[in-house]
Structures are given as C-alpha cells and as structure tokens.
Amino acid sequence: MNRLFRSIARLGALIAVLLIIAGPLHMARADSPPAPGTGHAPGHIKVEVTDLGFNGKTDGLVIEVEQGQMVELTFTWAHQSYPREEHIMVLQGYGLETDRLNSSNREATLKFIADKAGTFNFKCDVECDVHDYLQQGYLKVKRSGSAAADGSAKATFTPTTLALSPSAWVTGGEAVTLTAVLRDPGGVSVPKAELSFYLEAEFGGSKGKMWFAKARTDANGVAFLEYRPILEAPKQTITARFDGMGIYAESEQAIEVQVIGVPPSAYDMEPTGLTGPSLGVWLGGTPPQPALSAWSWAISNWGPLALATMVLAMWGVFGFILYQAFRISRVRPRR
Amino acid sequence: MGVVVIQVDYSAKDKIEEDMDQGDNLRKWQLSRRQVLKAVGAAGVAALAAPLMPAFLARSAGSGPEEGSKATRLRQWVLVFDLRKCEGCITKGTPPKCIEGCNAEHFVPEGQEWIRVFQVEGPAGHSYFLPRPCMQCENPPCVKVCPVGATYRNDEGIVLINHERCIGCRMCMAACPYGVRSFNWDQPENPPGALFANYSPQYPVPHRRGTVEKCMLCAHRVQDGKLPACAEACPMYAIYLGDLTEDIATNGKDVVKLSQLLADSSAFRLKEELGTRPRVWYIPGHGQEYGHEVGDERPPIKARTWQEQGVTLEKKREGASK
Numbered sequence A: 001m002n003r004l005f006r007s008i009a010r011l012g013a014l015i016a017v018l019l020i021i022a023g024p025l026h027m028a029r030a031d032s033p034p035a036p037g038t039g040h041a042p043g044h045i046k047v048e049v050t051d052l053g054f055n056g057k058t059d060g061l062v063i064e065v066e067q068g069q070m071v072e073l074t075f076t077w078a079h080q081s082y083p084r085e086e087h088i089m090v091l092q093g094y095g096l097e098t099d100r101l102n103s104s105n106r107e108a109t110l111k112f113i114a115d116k117a118g119t120f121n122f123k124c125d126v127e128c129d130v131h132d133y134l135q136q137g138y139l140k141v142k143r144s145g146s147a148a149a150d151g152s153a154k155a156t157f158t159p160t161t162l163a164l165s166p167s168a169w170v171t172g173g174e175a176v177t178l179t180a181v182l183r184d185p186g187g188v189s190v191p192k193a194e195l196s197f198y199l200e201a202e203f204g205g206s207k208g209k210m211w212f213a214k215a216r217t218d219a220n221g222v223a224f225l226e227y228r229p230i231l232e233a234p235k236q237t238i239t240a241r242f243d244g245m246g247i248y249a250e251s252e253q254a255i256e257v258q259v260i261g262v263p264p265s266a267y268d269m270e271p272t273g274l275t276g277p278s279l280g281v282w283l284g285g286t287p288p289q290p291a292l293s294a295w296s297w298a299i300s301n302w303g304p305l306a307l308a309t310m311v312l313a314m315w316g317v318f319g320f321i322l323y324q325a326f327r328i329s330r331v332r333p334r335r
Numbered sequence B: 001m002g003v004v005v006i007q008v009d010y011s012a013k014d015k016i017e018e019d020m021d022q023g024d025n026l027r028k029w030q031l032s033r034r035q036v037l038k039a040v041g042a043a044g045v046a047a048l049a050a051p052l053m054p055a056f057l058a059r060s061a062g063s064g065p066e067e068g069s070k071a072t073r074l075r076q077w078v079l080v081f082d083l084r085k086c087e088g089c090i091t092k093g094t095p096p097k098c099i100e101g102c103n104a105e106h107f108v109p110e111g112q113e114w115i116r117v118f119q120v121e122g123p124a125g126h127s128y129f130l131p132r133p134c135m136q137c138e139n140p141p142c143v144k145v146c147p148v149g150a151t152y153r154n155d156e157g158i159v160l161i162n163h164e165r166c167i168g169c170r171m172c173m174a175a176c177p178y179g180v181r182s183f184n185w186d187q188p189e190n191p192p193g194a195l196f197a198n199y200s201p202q203y204p205v206p207h208r209r210g211t212v213e214k215c216m217l218c219a220h221r222v223q224d225g226k227l228p229a230c231a232e233a234c235p236m237y238a239i240y241l242g243d244l245t246e247d248i249a250t251n252g253k254d255v256v257k258l259s260q261l262l263a264d265s266s267a268f269r270l271k272e273e274l275g276t277r278p279r280v281w282y283i284p285g286h287g288q289e290y291g292h293e294v295g296d297e298r299p300p301i302k303a304r305t306w307q308e309q310g311v312t313l314e315k316k317r318e319g320a321s322k
C-alpha cells in the first residue's frame, strides 16, 4: 500500500515537474552533444540515473556505437529526491547486467564488444512501473561494412579458460558437485557468466550433445552444479561451455565420469489399481513393492483357481435363481 | 389370496385341499427368498470382484513382462510430437510420412491407420495437424475392460494386444477415450510369407480376423534401440522417442533432455483430465517451423497402404540387414 501510494505520489510529482520544465528540457535535448562513443577509441559512455530518467531524459536515451567497438557503459546513481532508490541495469541483447546500484554503490560499468548490430534495449531490471518508464534506453549498434574500410582495428575478445573439477571421478549413482572456474589469461575471474553443461549422449540410434543444465559464475568466477548421473553409459563425458559474453571469448572444458552400475531411474511411476485392505495385495497395473508378500504370492499363484471359483459361484447363483423361478411355476395351482 | 383361490377352485375339493397347503409353500418360498437374497449378495460380491479378473488373468498369463531391451534398466517409453514442426506433410506435397511409414512397417490392414493425422481448428481459426497414435496410457482403460486379459501393458509401458487371446468382444474399443483401436471384420490381407512369420504381440504379423489392432509404439523396434517407424519416417523430425528413466529423447537428429523439452515448450497431453496418464506429449504449434501458413486449409493427403507402397517381407528384411 505504502509502495503504491509512493508510486502514485511520485508520478504526480513527476508530471508536475515535467509541465514546469518541459520547455527548457526540450531545448537541452536539442543541443545535447552528439552521441558519445564515436571514434575508434573505446567508447566510454556515461549514463546518469537521475530522478527524471537516464541523463534526465524521460523518453528513453539513445546511444549509438559502431559494430565491433569496445564499449564501456557506466551507470551512475544520481538521485536527489529519492535516496532509497535501487536499480539493476540490464542489456539483455548482450546478456549483461550490472550489480545493484544504490546510494552506497553509485557506479557500475558494463564492458563489452558490440559485435552484434541492431538496436538493444537497456533498462532497469527492478520490477516497478516507474522504473520501467524512466530507466529505459536504447543501444544502437551501427553495422560496419568491414573493419578495414575505416582503418580501425576491431576490438578483440579476451580469451578465457574454463576449468572443470573434479576432472575425473567414479560414481555409483550418487550426486557430485561440479565446480567450474572461469578466468581470463591474467587470472582475473569472470563473474556473472552463464555456463551450459552438456552430456555426450546416445539414444534411439542418435548420438549428440545433450544440454542438461546451466549455472552462473559468482563474483569469484566460480559456478557450482550438483550433478546426479541419470544416463546408463559406463563412461560419460560432461562438457561445460561458456558461450562468450561482454569482452570475453567462448571457452569449454570436458571431463570424463565413470559410472558404476545403473544409476537410479529419473522416473517413478505412481501405481494404478487397488490395494486389498490389510492383505497387502495389489490388484491392478503395476505392483508397488517389488518384494511380494506371502499373501500376494499365494493369490497370484492361485489367481486362476480363484477366478474359476468365482465364475462358478456366479453361475451357480444364477442357476439357483433359475431353479427357483422354475419352482414358482411348479407351486402354482393347476386348474 | 388363499380366499380367491378357493373361490375359483371350489368345484374340486382335492385341489382346494392342495391349495390350503399353500401356506406351507409360502413359508417355503419365504425361506428360499432369504436364500436368494444371500445368493444375490454373493453375486454382488462376485460382480464387484469381476473387474479385477483381467488383472489376475494378465498376471497368470505371464503376458506381463516382456524382456527385450538390451539395456540393463527397463525403459519407460514416451513419444513427443512437436507440432511446431508437423505440418501434415502439406508443404512437402506428400501424404503424411508417419502414417505411410507405419503402414509399411506393420502391413497395417487396409482401412486402418494406427497413427492418424487429424486436421484441427485452432483457437485463432487457423488449422494445425495432430498426429495421434496410441497414447500408451499408464492407466489404460482398454486393459481394465478386456475380459480375457488379451490387452495388457508391458513392463516398459507399452500397451500390447495378444491376438491369440483376443476374442473380438471390442470392449477395449469402447473403453479407449482416444479411439485408437480398429477391428478386423474380415481377414486382412497379409504379405506373402507372413503366415510363417513369428507372431508376437510386439510385432503382430500376420493379422487375424476378429481381433483388435492398434499402434504398439513399435515395441519390436524400440527394444533394438531404433526409433519407431513413424519417427524415422518423419521428414520434419517432429516425432521424438523418449525414455522417462534416463530422461532423454531423440528425433533422430538431436538428443535432448526429455523433461527440459517438455517444460520449455508447454507440452500437453490429450484428455489429461480423464486420468489415463497418456505417455504421448504434444508441443503446441501449427507447423510454423517449416513454413506452414496459418491460413492454409489444405487437408493431409491420403496415405498409401503397404500394398500401394509395394512393401514385402523380403524387402523389409533386406532393408534391415543393410
């Protein structure tokens, strides 16, 4: 309730302020400097997150960069009337997000190579209508014909190495915690990177890499995955893969697992049918317990006999009824 | 009552005397009525027990476990139809290949389609295609009603029919909510040499008159690590064979994690509310991945029978050995 009231009050205030400063703001927009990040040097772009949106623009900031250029997009927390505001900025098209911005952590930078051309939305990821409205901008990556044409060398991705451990292990089906560490050549860890895990799988006459899980690296560039084998193959190859992100190039690492015996099934079927109360007898599709009790053993073996008895009994009853019906006609007086 | 009788029969004294004894008779009758009530009770108990007979029968027949898979673990087979890829083979201009593959594989009797491709009207007035095999229900009504235990569910979750047992009562056809079963009213044509083929519920050739037939998920193929005939024939790779125990599936091209495939694509099952727990999933779509136009109303072309395709047992054997 409080939050809603605050939002409404804030929107009201916003509209009032807008009405007052609409003119000057418009002028400010007209003579704002050309989009930053032009030229061949790494594009350093500063975005101030103010009470009135990105760089004071309420209708979405547009930033233009060249394809292949290195971009540093820095967000600065610059609220005045709302000291408790918090934001997380995301550039979804590039799979990037900042740490949480607030009055104590005022700056965060997204560093990436703009290798994909197109227009990408960047926005605040905190769920709130006002944030959706105010913290919203576009990154335009202009398609460059060829790198050689304008003489600028394209920024190159920083190679990465992915280390997966334990590098080899033996399991009888119990779970193992896999640890993946993603670093650049200088040993600097790569945080917030999404790793995909694949298994070398063979099924129904087809072989292939089967995606089975994903994990994200933490601030130390480490990702954990609890892995419980489900495939039956005695030797299994697990590949962890990083598809590249920001300024980092892709990398992958494979390990081999030896599985002893048959890992537990990934599926337990709910039984269908009826249980004979107190007998522990199961009548229906699948018996729930593999170990048969003496009772069910007897019944399953004497089933046909019991069935025959039952059928005989039923016919006996019918026969008896028929006989009685016949008797009724017999006891009727003759005339 | 006795009075009435006496009035009618006043002329014959001995008869009257006999009728006077009716009191005795009535008493006797009352006695026996009690017996009858008891008997009816017994009949009721028997009638209650009757539905359990097929379970007894199926068990006693040894028709349950059908070991065949080479895997060390029993599989739990499923099928997944990716309707985003299925476009009824319209854009290909051919009859649905899954039906034709099935017809050729099993010498499906004329007039039957074990997998049928329906053209369905979607919520937006568009049309899409729905291939429908047997759902291999986990809780199959057809199995429950078969009075002789001829239709049963094997340990790998495939619902099979033992045609040597089937008496042709067609109870299962009435019970199946998906209408997947067909009946051989006449002796179906069998391929030459089929009479000497080794009949098994997993591969029911030769076909017999007076028995019920349906899709059996190519039990004979999957146990050899092959895809069912429909999945193998599908040019769009729209049909996945899956195994719940390994949580894996393949369409002959990609190997995927079954649970992920189903979860990521809001897969559904047909008539789930009936509690039959079908083992066949559908991924909603209308063939968009292969350019099936939403407004394209063309129905699927009629599939050719095995005779029209010119399949013989020898050709099949050759194909298998290659």
Ligand code: SF4
Pocket: B145, B146, B147, B148, B149, B150, B151, B161, B165, B166, B167, B168, B169, B170, B171, B172, B173, B211, B212
């Ligand atoms: S038709 Fe055959 S399989 Fe079907 S219920 Fe009757 S006996 Fe069983």
Ligand code: SF4
Pocket: B134, B135, B136, B137, B140, B141, B142, B143, B159, B175, B176, B177, B178, B179, B180, B181, B214, B276
């Ligand atoms: S779909 Fe019909 S025939 Fe197949 S298992 Fe279910 S009830 Fe039986």
Ligand SMILES: [Cu+2]
Pocket: A086, A087, A088, A124, A125, A126, A131, A135
């Ligand atoms: Cu925000």
